[in-house]
Amino acid sequence: MKKKPGIIFLLFLFVFIAIGCQQQSSSDGPSAIDGHLDLTRVDWQETSMLSLNGEWDFYWNAGDSPEDILRTEKDGSYPVPLYWTKYGGEFPAIGQAAYGLSIQTKPLMEAYSLKLPEIYTEYALYVNGKLVDYNGFFEGKEPSYLNPQSVIVPMGVTRTEILLFVANQRHVNAGIGQSIIIGPTSQISKAENNGQIIDLVLSTICLFAGMTYFILSLYRPFNKELVGFVVLCMAVGVRNLFSNETIIMDIFPDLPHLLGSRIVTLTVVFIIFGVMLYSHYLFPHLSPKKWYWGIMGINGSYGLMVLFTTSYVYSYAFTYYLLLIIVVCGYGGYLGWKGMKTNQEDAGFFLVGIIILAAGGVMDALLYLQVLPDTYMLSRWMILFIFLQVILLARRYSLAYQRVERLSEDLQETLDRVTNTETAYMSAQMKPHFLYNALNTIAEHCDTDPKKAGDLILSLSKYLREILDYDNLKSIVSLKRELELVEAYIAIELARFDNIRIEYQIPEELPALRLPPLTLQPLVENAVKHGLRSKQAGGTVILSIQPENGHFRFTVSDDGAGMNPERITELTTLPKESGGIGLYNIHQRLIRAYNEGLEIKSNPGKGTQVTFRIPCFEDDVEEEEI
Numbered sequence: 310m311k312k313k314p315g316i317i318f319l320l321f322l323f324v325f326i327a328i329g330c331q332q333q334s335s336s337d338g339p340s341a342i343d344g345h346l347d348l349t350r351v352d353w354q355e356t357s358m359l360s361l362n363g364e365w366d367f368y369w370n371a372g373d374s375p376e377d378i379l380r381t382e383k384d385g386s387y388p389v390p391l392y393w394t395k396y397g398g399e400f401p402a403i404g405q406a407a408y409g410l411s412i413q414t415k416p417l418m419e420a421y422s423l424k425l426p427e428i429y430t431e432y433a434l435y436v437n438g439k440l441v442d443y444n445g446f447f448e449g450k451e452p453s454y455l456n457p458q459s460v461i462v463p464m465g466v467t468r469t470e471i472l473l474f475v476a477n478q479r480h481v482n483a484g485i486g487q488s489i490i491i492g493p494t495s496q497i498s499k500a501e502n503n504g505q506i507i508d509l510v511l512s513t514i515c516l517f518a519g520m521t522y523f524i525l526s527l528y529r530p531f532n533k534e535l536v537g538f539v540v541l542c543m544a545v546g547v548r549n550l551f552s553n554e555t556i557i558m559d560i561f562p563d564l565p566h567l568l569g570s571r572i573v574t575l576t577v578v579f580i581i582f583g584v585m586l587y588s589h590y591l592f593p594h595l596s597p598k599k600w601y602w603g604i605m606g607i608n609g610s611y612g613l614m615v616l617f618t619t620s621y622v623y624s625y626a627f628t629y630y631l632l633l634i635i636v637v638c639g640y641g642g643y644l645g646w647k648g649m650k651t652n653q654e655d656a657g658f659f660l661v662g663i664i665i666l667a668a669g670g671v672m673d674a675l676l677y678l679q680v681l682p683d684t685y686m687l688s689r690w691m692i693l694f695i696f697l698q699v700i701l702l703a704r705r706y707s708l709a710y711q712r713v714e715r716l717s718e719d720l721q722e723t724l725d726r727v728t729n730t731e732t733a734y735m736s737a738q739m740k741p742h743f744l745y746n747a748l749n750t751i752a753e754h755c756d757t758d759p760k761k762a763g764d765l766i767l768s769l770s771k772y773l774r775e776i777l778d779y780d781n782l783k784s785i786v787s788l789k790r791e792l793e794l795v796e797a798y799i800a801i802e803l804a805r806f807d808n809i810r811i812e813y814q815i816p817e818e819l820p821a822l823r824l825p826p827l828t829l830q831p832l833v834e835n836a837v838k839h840g841l842r843s844k845q846a847g848g849t850v851i852l853s854i855q856p857e858n859g860h861f862r863f864t865v866s867d868d869g870a871g872m873n874p875e876r877i878t879e880l881t882t883l884p885k886e887s888g889g890i891g892l893y894n895i896h897q898r899l900i901r902a903y904n905e906g907l908e909i910k911s912n913p914g915k916g917t918q919v920t921f922r923i924p925c926f927e928d929d930v931e932e933e934e935i
Contacts, residue, residue, distance in 0.1 A: 341365060341410055343386045348414045358424075358492030358500065361471075365389045366409035369400055373474050375438050378407055390426070391679060393484040402483045402621070405476040412469040412491075422497040423462050423471075426487030427455040429480040430566055435472040436462040445476065445566075452479075454551075454569025456558040459497045479566065481624040486679065508549050508556050511692050515546030518695060522702075537586025538698060544579035545691040551576070570620045574627065578612040580691070581637050584666070587698070588641045591659065594761070595647045600640055607633055631674040638667035653760065654708065655701045662697040665690055709755040716751065716766060750805045761804065768800040785902075788822040788854075794830045795852065802837055808847025809837060815854040820861060824923055825898045832865040832919050835892065840869025840917055848916070859925055866918040872911045881907065892919070 338356065339347060341363025351359065364386040371381040387393070389408060393400045400406065423441075425434065431445025431452045442460045445452030462469070477483035490497065519542030526535035550557040551573040558564060585604055589596045611630050615623045641663035648656025669690020751765045772794065792815075799811050811833075833850060841848040853864040880892040896906040899921050911917040 339363075341389075344383075344409055344411060346410060346412045348412060351414075353493065356492075357496040358490050360488035361410060361412075361491055362389060362488055367393070367396075368407040368409070370405055371407050373405070373433065373476075375435055375472055378409065378472060383409070389485050389489070390487050391484070392429070392482045392486050394482060395679060400483075402481050403478055404483070405474070406484065408471075408473045408475070408485065410471045412471065414467060414469065416467060420461055420494040421491060422459045422494040424459045424490035424492075424497050424501065425457055426485065426489060427457055428473075428475060428485060429455075429477050429482050431476040431478075433474045434460065435470075435474075437470050452566040453562070454555065454558060454564045454566050456555050456562075457553075459494075459501055461494055462491075479570075479620045481621060481628070504553060505556055505559075508553055511689070512546045512549040512556070514692065515542045515549065515695060518699060519543040519546060532590075534587050534590035535702075537583045537588070537590060538702070539583075540579055541583030541587060541691075542695055544576045544583055545695065548573060548576035548580070567620055570624075571615055574615050574623060575612060577630075577634075578608055578615065581608045581633065584637055584641065588644050588659075588663075592644045592648050592653060592656070595644050595651070595653070597640075597643075604633065604637060604640060628678070631677065634670045634674065635667075638663060638670055642667070651760075655704055658697055658701040658704075662694045662701075665697070666694045669694075712755045712763075713752060716748070716755075719766075719770070750801065765801060765804055768797040772797040772801070785823040786826045788819055788824060791824060791826065791829050792819070794827075795833050798830050798834060799837075806842070806847060809841050810847075810849040812849060812851045814851060820854075820856075820925070822861060822923055822925075825895075825902055828895055828899070828921075829863065829865070831895060832892075836865055836867040836869065836917065836919075840867035840871070843870040856925075857922065860922040861925060862920055862922050864918060864920045866916060868916040871913040871915050871917055873913055877909045877911060881909065 338351060338359040341361065343364055344366035346361060346363060348359070365388075366383045367385055367387045368378060368381050369384045371377055387396050389410075393406055394402050423434070423436070425432075425442065428444075433443040434441050441462060442458055444456070462471075473485070473489075475484055519539050522535050522542065523539045526532065526539060529535060551569060557569070582605070585601065585608070589601050611623070611626065611633075614626060642660065645656050645660025645663050647653075649660060672690075748769075751769065802809060803811070829852070833852060836850045841850065848868040850865065850867045853862075853866070855862050855864075881896050882893070892907060892909070900906040903921075903923060905922060908920045909917065
């Protein structure tokens with residue numbers, strides 16, 4: 310990838326925008342100490358919002374009302390935000406607790422609100438003894454999915470008492486995992502609306518990109534990387550609806566917690582599935598298959614765990630599942646690095662995207678583990694990754710279209726030569742179906758592996774050049790030239806069929822032999838077409854050249870379908886089709902040149918072996934029409 314300064318600048322600009330979009334405009338301010346927070350020195354004209362971080366009073370299993378707290382001695386003062394499962398292992402995940410904070414302020418002249426974060430999993434919020442918000446059994450029903458709310462609080466003149474009861478029966482994390490924000494109602498509402506707009510816009514972009522490429526994939530079924538990209542886009546779009554401001558709760562306010570938890574966790578499974586599928590088929594020849602299937606297997610197993618176990622079980626396993634995200638990023642990074650080393654087109658774009666994806670994944674994992682205090686960033690970073698991959702795919706399709714146009718021009722020139730030739734003998738040998746299949750194969754590789762497509766175009770060009778070089782049909786050609794024709798043909802067939810193999814057992818230094826043109830290639834073609842393709846498992850063609858008593862013995866063998874003796878006799882006595890270069894034609898030309906033709910041995914179901922011999926010294930053979 311050529312590093313153009315403008316593109317690099319835009320990429321970094323987009324990164325900073327992505328980071329900035331997800332940052333809350335709140336400041337830390339003073340910290341609470343032993344359940345008390347002094348905000349008397351805060352100038353609310355200059356400070357829009359504050360995080361209520363610090364040491365909150367903590368009560369374990371102290372009931373579910375302010376009256377219960379009055380009769381209970383606190384268990385200590387503990388930091389918020391931090392799940393109580395992180396309090397040195399003193400408290401189990403399953404249980405109930407209360408958090409208390411006393412805030413000292415100047416007299417407040419306007420309405421203020423509290424912005425609650427995601428709380429696992431049920432809660433009741435009291436301000437100055439009044440219940441202002443709740444979820445779950447505190448309201449006498451099953452808890453709904455996470456829905457961070459902002460609530461107007463009845464602030465006291467100079468002191469405000471906050472009491473938050475939390476109960477958890479469903480998740481491995483319990484308590485307050487993110488900051489509770491306080492600020493003027495107008496500022497809290499503005500920040501909330503901005504967050505919802507950002508989440509909605511990003512979700513819309515992802516879902517729209519997913520639908521667009523889904524439609525494109527219907528018309529390009531051989532581009533399997535498109536399927537992975539569609540899954541990736543849709544999963545990121547859905548996850549964004551369930552994260553941060555949880556827009557989905559505005560649409561389904563009574564969405565059960567368990568259902569929402571399963572969906573949002575499964576989006577991670579599908580994101581990994583999409584990234585793996587996309588990466589694997591974007592660079593199919595570089596992908597380590599064992600790693601690919603291993604990661605896919607582990608990912609699928611966790612997906613089944615999410616579907617069929619309790620939320621506590623799969624949320625507990627999620628901590629270890631985060632390691633798979635790192636492995637996936639390493640897998641993608643390996644493909645990008647390998648692609649750049651082998652000069653794969655757009656590998657640089659892909660590698661930059663993977664680095665960005667890894668940054669988002671690592672930061673989200675650290676947030677989940679409460680190493681970083683912030684909002685979830687993966688969806689934002691995924692948007693940037695998707696943006697880069699859209700550019701990558703657009704470039705690929707543009708280049709592929711240009712290659713197809715050039716290929717069409719070359720094909721037209723070739724067809725003109727065929728049309729204008731006066732030698733019907735050879736033009737009859739140009740198998741149209743082989744040419745069409747070859748061109749289809751090249752067209753597919755133009756998208757999936759442009760470098761390979763270029764190599765195949767050269768192979769097809771060499772094949773056509775040799776086939777259409779009619780002047781050489783009246784002479785004897787070198788062994789090197791005949792082998793080049795075989796290699797050109799085999800390169801195309803290997804690209805079409807992944808269950809066909811070719812082995813060359815020839816001397817490292819080719820003997821200075823000459824032989825009739827179009828002798829070896831039709832024999833190899835016959836072995837592939839009639840021997841191996843008729844077997845579902847495919848097989849191997851072996852081309853051997855060995856010295857033997859003043860001659861060189863040429864052998865083309867396969868482990869394919871084989872044939873019966875009657876068919877062998879037919880092939881050496883009658884041409885397969887009028888004027889065709891079949892075994893009969895080769896047999897007769899060898900007899901005219903060397904007084905011995907083809908020797909065919911075959912067993913049905915076991916394979917076929919075709920041999921012929923050529924003298925070591927060809928200078929005495931006249932260059933006659935054969």
